[in-house]
Amino acid sequence: xxxxxxxxxxxxxxxxxxxxxxxxxxxxxxxxxxxxxxxxxxxxxxxxxxxxxxxxxxxxxxxxxxxxxxxxxxxxxxxxxxxxxxxxxxxxxxxxxxxxxxxxxxxxxxxxxxxxxxxxxxxxxxxxxxxxxxxxxxxxxxxxxxxxxxxxxxxxxxxxxxxxxxxxxxxxxxxxxxxxxxxxxxxxxxxxxxxxxxxxxxxxxxxxxxxxxxxxxxxxxxxxxxxxxxxxxxxxxxxxxxxxxxxxxxxxxxxxxxxxxxxxxxxxxxxxxxxxxxxxxxxxxxxxxxxxxxxxxxxxxxxxxxxxxxxxxxxxxxxxxxxxxxxxxxxxxxxxxxxxxxxxxxxxxxxxxxxxxxxxxxxxxxxxxxxxxxxxxxxxxxxxxxxxxxxxxxxxxxxxxxxxxxx
Amino acid sequence: xxxxxxxxxxxxxxxxxxxxxxxxxxxxxxxxxxxxxxxxxxxxxxxxxxxxxxxxxxxxxxxxxxxxxxxxxxxxxxxxxxxxxxxxxxxxxxxxxxxxxxxxxxxxxxxxxxxxxxxxxxxxxxxxxxxxxxxxxxxxxxxxxxxxxxxxxxxxxxxxxxxxxxxxxxxxxxxxxxxxxxxxxxxxxxxxxxxxxxxxxxxxxxxxxxxxxxxxxxxxxxxxxxxxxxxxxxxxxxxxxxxxxxxxxxxxxxxxxxxxxxxxxxxxxxxxxxxxxxxxxxxxxxxxxxxxxxxxxxxxxxxxxxxxxxxxxxxxxxxxxxxxxxxxxxxxxxxxxxxxxxxxxxxxxxxxxxxxxxxxxxxxxxxxxxxxxxxxxxxxxxxxxxxxxxxxxxxxxxxxxxxxxxx
Numbered sequence: 165x166x167x168x169x170x171x172x173x174x175x176x177x178x179x180x181x182x183x184x185x186x187x188x189x190x191x192x193x194x195x196x197x198x199x200x201x202x203x204x205x206x207x208x209x210x211x212x213x214x215x216x217x218x219x220x221x222x223x224x225x226x227x228x229x230x231x232x233x234x235x236x237x238x239x240x241x242x243x244x245x246x247x248x249x250x251x252x253x254x255x256x257x258x259x260x261x262x263x264x265x266x267x268x269x270x271x272x273x274x275x276x277x278x279x280x281x282x283x284x285x286x287x288x289x290x291x292x293x294x295x296x297x298x299x300x301x302x303x304x305x306x307x308x309x310x311x312x313x314x315x316x317x318x319x320x321x322x323x324x325x326x327x328x329x330x331x332x333x334x335x336x337x338x339x340x341x342x343x344x345x346x347x348x349x350x351x352x353x354x355x356x357x358x359x360x361x362x363x364x365x366x367x368x369x370x371x372x373x374x375x376x377x378x379x380x381x382x383x384x385x386x387x388x389x390x391x392x393x394x395x396x397x398x399x400x401x402x403x404x405x406x407x408x409x410x411x412x413x414x415x416x417x418x419x420x421x422x423x424x425x426x427x428x429x430x431x432x433x434x435x436x437x438x439x440x441x442x443x444x445x446x447x448x449x450x451x452x453x454x455x456x457x458x459x460x461x462x463x464x465x466x467x468x469x470x471x472x473x474x475x476x477x478x479x480x481x482x483x484x485x486x487x488x489x490x491x492x493x494x495x496x497x498x499x500x501x502x503x504x505x506x507x508x509x510x511x512x513x514x515x516x517x518x519x520x521x522x523x524x525x526x527x528x529x530x531x532x533x534x535x536x537x538x539x540x541x542x543x544x545x546x547x548x549x550x551x552x553x554x555x556x557x558x559x560x561x562x563x564x565x566x567x568x569x570x571x
Numbered sequence: 572x573x574x575x576x577x578x579x580x581x582x583x584x585x586x587x588x589x590x591x592x593x594x595x596x597x598x599x600x601x602x603x604x605x606x607x608x609x610x611x612x613x614x615x616x617x618x619x620x621x622x623x624x625x626x627x628x629x630x631x632x633x634x635x636x637x638x639x640x641x642x643x644x645x646x647x648x649x650x651x652x653x654x655x656x657x658x659x660x661x662x663x664x665x666x667x668x669x670x671x672x673x674x675x676x677x678x679x680x681x682x683x684x685x686x687x688x689x690x691x692x693x694x695x696x697x698x699x700x701x702x703x704x705x706x707x708x709x710x711x712x713x714x715x716x717x718x719x720x721x722x723x724x725x726x727x728x729x730x731x732x733x734x735x736x737x738x739x740x741x742x743x744x745x746x747x748x749x750x751x752x753x754x755x756x757x758x759x760x761x762x763x764x765x766x767x768x769x770x771x772x773x774x775x776x777x778x779x780x781x782x783x784x785x786x787x788x789x790x791x792x793x794x795x796x797x798x799x800x801x802x803x804x805x806x807x808x809x810x811x812x813x814x815x816x817x818x819x820x821x822x823x824x825x826x827x828x829x830x831x832x833x834x835x836x837x838x839x840x841x842x843x844x845x846x847x848x849x850x851x852x853x854x855x856x857x858x859x860x861x862x863x864x865x866x867x868x869x870x871x872x873x874x875x876x877x878x879x880x881x882x883x884x885x886x887x888x889x890x891x892x893x894x895x896x897x898x899x900x901x902x903x904x905x906x907x908x909x910x911x912x913x914x915x916x917x918x919x920x921x922x923x924x925x926x927x928x929x930x931x932x933x934x935x936x937x938x939x940x941x942x943x944x945x946x947x948x949x950x951x952x953x954x955x956x957x958x959x960x961x962x963x964x965x966x967x968x969x970x971x972x973x974x975x976x977x978x
Contacts, residue, residue: 215898215906246894246906248927281891282928391899393891470877471973478974484688484800487653491622492798499622499653520655521689560967566878567885 165423171324172198173308174339176362176404179301182314185293187286188241188279193314195293196238198358199266199301203232204400206274207371209378211395217281218244218251222259223274223396230367233400236274236358237262237294238315240343242285244277245393254285261291265298276356276396278317278343312341315356318565319343323434329423331407331416336363338423342397344435355382355435357397359427363420364403365410373421374399381428384460384553385436386468399424436467436554437537441561445537446476448486448553453544458495459551465493466540467555476538477557481506481529483515486540503543508535572830578731579605580715581746583769583811586708589721592700594693595648595686600721602700603645605765606673606708610639611807613681614778616785618802624688625651625658629666630681630803637774640807643681643765644669644701645722647750649692651684652800661692668698672705683763683803685724685750719748722763725972726750730841736830738814738823743770745830749804751842762789762842764804766834770827771810772817780828781806788835791867791960792843793875806831843874843961844944848968852944853883855893855960860951865902866958872900873947874962883945884964888913888936890922893947910950915942 173180178200185195208227210220226233237258244251255275263270277285301307312322326339342357374397382397403409410416437445448466453459466472469489475482483504490497500519505512510532513524532538580587585607592602615634617627633640644665651658662682670677684692708714719729733746749764781804789804810816817823844852855873860866873879876896882889890911897904907926912919917939920931939945 213895213898214903215894243891246891246923246926246928248907250927280889281895282889282923283891284928391895393895393898470969474970474973477970480974482687482689484650484653484690487622488620488688488798488800491620491800496621500655516653516689519653520657521653521691558970558973560970562877563881563884563965563967563970566881566965567887 165327165329165426168326168328168337170305170326171308171312171339171341172358172360173303173305174326175337175360177202177402178360179303180307180311181297181300181302182310183293183296185239185289187239187289193310194240195297196311196314197235197297197301198311198360199235200400200402202402202404203234203272204402205365205367205370206233206398206400207367207374208396208398209375211392213391213393215246215393217277217394218247218255219275219277220394220396221252222255223276223398226271226274232272233274234268234272235262236276236398238276238356239290240278240315240317242277242279242283243281243394244285245281247284250284254287254290257287258290258294261294262298265295274398278356278394281393308339308341315341315343317343318440319438321438323431325427325430327423327427329419331363331405331419334405334407336361336405336407338363338427340427340431342431342435344438355395357382357431359399361399361401362403362405363401363410364405364407365401365420369410369413369417370399370401373417373424377421377425377428380551381425381432384464384551385432386464386555433554436556439556440565441559442556443559444476444557446473446555446557447537447539449539449541449550451541451543451550452547453549454547456549456551459549461493461495462490462542463551463553465489467553470558473555473558476533477559479530479533481513481515481524481526481533487516497544497546501545503545505541506532507539507541508532508537510535572734572736572833575733575735575744577712577733578715578719578746578748579765579767580710580712581733582744582767584609584809585767586710587714587718588704588707588709589717590700590703592646592696594646594696600717601647602704603718603721604642604704604708605718605767606642607807607809609809609811610641610679611809612772612774612777613640613805613807614774614781615803615805616782618799620798620800622653622800624684624801625654625662626682626684627801627803628659629662630683630805633678633681639679640681641675641679642669643683643805645683645763646692646697647685647722647724649684649686649690650688650801651692652688654691657691661694661697664694665697665701668701669705672702681805685763685801688800715746715748722748722750724750725847726845728845730838732834732837734830734834736826738770738812738826741812741814743768743812743814745770745834747834747838749838749842751845762802764789764838766806768806768808769810769812770808771812771814772808772827776817776820776824777806777808780824780831784828784832784835787958788832788839791871791958792839793871793962840961843963846963847972848966849963850966851883851964853880853962853964854944854946856946856948856957858948858950858957859954860956861954863956863958866956868900868902869897869949870958870960872896874960877965880962880965883940884966886937886940888920888922888931888933888940894923897949904951904953908952910952912948913939914946914948915939915944917942
């Protein structure tokens with residue numbers, strides 16, 4: 165597997181476009197489209213929030229129907245959640261506008277939204293955007309990058325990645341983009357993410373690979389504990405790489421899954437480190453837990469704790485808060501088995517050993533915690549399973565951004 | 572039932588004291604003691620965090636043993652959590668110092684701590700404090716008030732209350748004090764709270780009443796989602812009111828439970844509104860839910876959401892965040908049945924009706940949300956059960972307080 169340039173347009177046959185639809189933002193792009201003329205096998209994972217946005221319902225229907233997918237249209241101004249029938253009609257109007265322009269059935273076009281909940285989308289602006297973008301689709305890497313910028317809300321950086329790998333002598337490309345950066349909490353995928361690949365693979369296996377990879381990537385991040393109404397992760401595979409179609413869980417499947425894991429992990433880490441107001445990536449690495457699920461729950465509890473996040477912001481090695489968050493996670497363990505370490509590119513520092521706090525050099529600990537990624541390593545000494553979760557620090561800016569998000 | 576003056580010393584036979592033990596704070600009191608010469612029937616509820624402080628283990632043992640309780644000694648500097656055997660020995664030394672001074676068995680003296688996790692208590696300062704306080708116990712109301720101040724950490728106001736009620740022709744008094752104000756999240760009681768009464772009641776019924784009342788009071792508040800290692804709520808009943816001892820669930824029991832509910836509700840609301848950095852009390856009132864537990868979970872999910880809390884701080888009627896928090900709570904419901912209202916002393920405003928956002932006057936909504944207590948009323952239209960939860964807004968000051976709590 166190799167990193168390559170670009171994002172959603174890196175794989176063969178995928179085009180993208182963006183435009184200024186003026187849905188919420190002014191003077192910036194706020195709609196994006198990804199399109200494959202070749203029909204795509206598709207898979208998706210969606211929010212577990214039972215208050216689902218209209219677009220989530222729309223996309224779920226396509227993914228579950230077994231139909232192919234030709235593309236996805238995204239707006240970053242209004243979430244289209246809690247909008248009743250009018251919201252569903254907006255999805256329909258968007259997809260119909262694409263059908264008219266691109267000559268593919270409307271029910272093969274996914275839609276995704278992010279932004280304010282409880283407001284209706286301006287359908288005329290949406291459909292004008294679709295027409296504009298349909299006419300300007302490009303297969304260039306730059307078009308993919310522009311799309312990744314158009315879907316940003318409070319994100320400070322765009323997030324895209326592409327990799328290549330070999331399957332049955334053919335080079336396959338997998339690319340993707342995603343956006344955060346508030347209302348982010350692991351319970352499915354908690355974000356918008358769009359992956360494209362020219363791999364040939366059966367739908368069932370594509371879905372299985374995606375669901376499995378999500379568990380240890382997007383589902384292991386948290387910005388603020390709020391599981392969004394709009395979380396959507398879609399993957400489209402158009403088969404243009406010409407590889408022998410993957411139809412069983414063989415070595416080719418594993419090669420693909422590994423690439424998929426790296427792409428999702430990259431985007432998930434990017435989303436965590438670019439959480440609203442964040443200044444740091446805050447990683448919890450749990451080792452030697454009794455079960456994999458225990459390890460995941462412990463790691464997620466630590467990076468989700470407001471007090472732990474505030475300590476990370478303050479570069480304060482206040483390790484008791486991390487133990488406290490482990491203690492209320494629901495996982496059973498004995499604190500007398502636990503060792504805790506802070507680590508970063510500036511070194512490491514052990515702070516707790518088998519139930520007893522250790523004396524440590526506060527100055528060194530502050531130095532370690534001042535780096536861009538701070539890792540808390542937790543050795544449970546109870547088994548052999550491990551997991552990693554990614555979050556960010558809690559800062560003044562998080563409050564500032566969210567105290568008046570609508571205006 | 573009538574409100575009366577004072578707190579933990581309002582009931583007959585309870586004395587209190589406080590002192591400057593210099594455990595963490597300088598120039599303020601940081602230890603308190605509550606004492607009854609008459610042995611007390613006792614009950615308690617404790618943190619559900621499996622990382623329990625040494626003092627929690629100590630108190631649980633007393634409550635569960637069936638022994639009487641004579642008093643409790645509190646320090647507000649160091650939590651005595653994650654401190655191994657040395658931490659347990661500190662509890663023992665504290666209780667033994669009280670035994671020596673007050674001629675009651677050491678194993679009838681409860682201890683409670685709040686403050687930094689993972690630091691050892693200075694035993695010499697603790698025992699000096701116990702000696703000092705044992706010599707200055709007073710049954711005055713002022714002594715109770717001073718005790719309620721000595722247990723504060725980041726609290727900005729002390730929290731105490733007392734009520735009287737009639738049982739079999741005798742006036743019974745019930746008083747209490749508590750402290751918040753960070754690491755507060757409902758999962759048992761999440762705080763330190765001490766209640767005293769001169770009621771005569773059987774231990775089993777005292778515990779049942781306490782456990783039941785906690786469910787709808789202290790367990791319905793949240794400041795930051797972090798369930799502490801130290802949460803302790805104790806009640807001591809010395810029987811000096813001379814009422815006919817309550818030994819069954821009769822009308823007297825109900826009268827007492829009602830008083831207990833009011834006292835706990837008062838303290839819980841005080842703790843929520845004085846949450847770290849809080850400027851407002853944020854109340855969620857869920858009506859007509861299918862089950863009582865559904866109502867509780869929905870109300871708690873709303874007041875625990877970082878995004879909802881930030882919206883409350885910003886006086887922003889961004890009701891979608893509240894619906895989102897209901898949606899990920901785990902309770903199943905149909906958003907098309909739901910109505911949402913914001914209300915306060917400045918009026919009320921309906922924002923969502925049966926799945927559809929309503930147009931509303933933003934200026935009026937901001938006015939409503941600028942009051943000291945902001946209520947979100949949620950009518951589920953699914954059943955007959957209701958619940959109320961109390962939280963606070965998320966502010967810059969929460970981050971400030973917690974980014975550097977130790978220093």
